[in-house]
Amino acid sequence: MEFKLALKNMVFHGFHGDLEVERELGxxxxxxxxxxxxxxxxxxxxxxxxxxxxxxxxxxxxEFLTAHKYTSIEALAYHLAVAVxxxxxxxxxxxxxxxxxxxxxxxxxxxxELEFVLEREELEEEEA
Numbered sequence: 001m002e003f004k005l006a007l008k009n010m011v012f013h014g015f016h017g018d019l020e021v022e023r024e025l026g027x028x029x030x031x032x033x034x035x036x037x038x039x040x041x042x043x044x045x046x047x048x049x050x051x052x053x054x055x056x057x058x059x060x061x062x063e064f065l066t067a068h069k070y071t072s073i074e075a076l077a078y079h080l081a082v083a084v085x086x087x088x089x090x091x092x093x094x095x096x097x098x099x100x101x102x103x104x105x106x107x108x109x110x111x112x113e114l115e116f117v118l119e120r121e122e123l124e125e126e127e128a
Contacts, residue, residue, distance in 0.1 A: 001038065001039055001040070001041065001044075002036060002037070002038055002092075003036070003037055003038070003039055004034055004035070004036050005034070005035045005037070005050070005052045005054060005057070006032065006033070006034040006035075007031075007032065007033050007034075007054055007057055007058055007061065008032045009030055009031075009032065010030070010031045010032070010033075010058065010061055010062075010065075011028060011029070011030055011031075012028070012029050012031065012061075012062060012065035012066055013026050013027070013028060013029075013066070014026055014027070014029045014065045014066060014069075014076075015069045016029070016065075016068075016069060016070045016071070016072070016073060016076050017071065017072075017073075017100075018071055018072060019104060022104075023069055023071075027100060027102045028100075028101055028102060029065055029073075029098060029099065029100060030098075030099040030100075030101065030111075031061055031065060031096070031097065031098055031099070032095075032096070032097040033057060033061055033080070033084065033094065033095070033096055033097075034094065034095040035052045035057065035084060035088060035091045035093075035094050036091065036092050036093040036094070036095075037051050037052055037088070037090045037091050037092055038090070038092065039051065051088065051089075051090035051091075052088045052090070052091060056087070056088075057084065057088075060080075060083055060084065060087055061080060064076065064079065064080045064083060065080075073098045073100065073112075073114045074114060074116070076098060077096040077097075077098050077114055077115075077116035078116060078118070080096050081094045081095075081096045081116055081117075081118040082118065082123060084096075085118065085120055085123050091120065092119065092120050093117065093118065093119040093120065094117070094118055095115060095116070095117045096115070096116050096117075096118075097113065097114070097115040097116075098113070098114050098115075099111045099112070099113045100112050100113075
């Protein structure tokens, strides 16, 4: 059976972006991470721990948002997705959605939002 664990609207102050001011002063980022994995019916009847820990997923996301600097949110989403698949060996796919509510645009806009989906099969092909 396939399950999806989702952490929604995690808020971090990060130093990511193309502009130097974005990387120096930082800004608020809102992040959703969804992890898809399988659990057998037998495992559901046992007292086995979940193959994906939301506490560890939060810690990993926090590390990528606060301890690294990326020049694009595409790079941030990609590297976080790869790390999730490497950290949780039973994860089959991951979706990372990054929102930046503070924009440097000439008109009104609530946020810029980027979603990246990576399947384990794609990662294995890339690394082969």
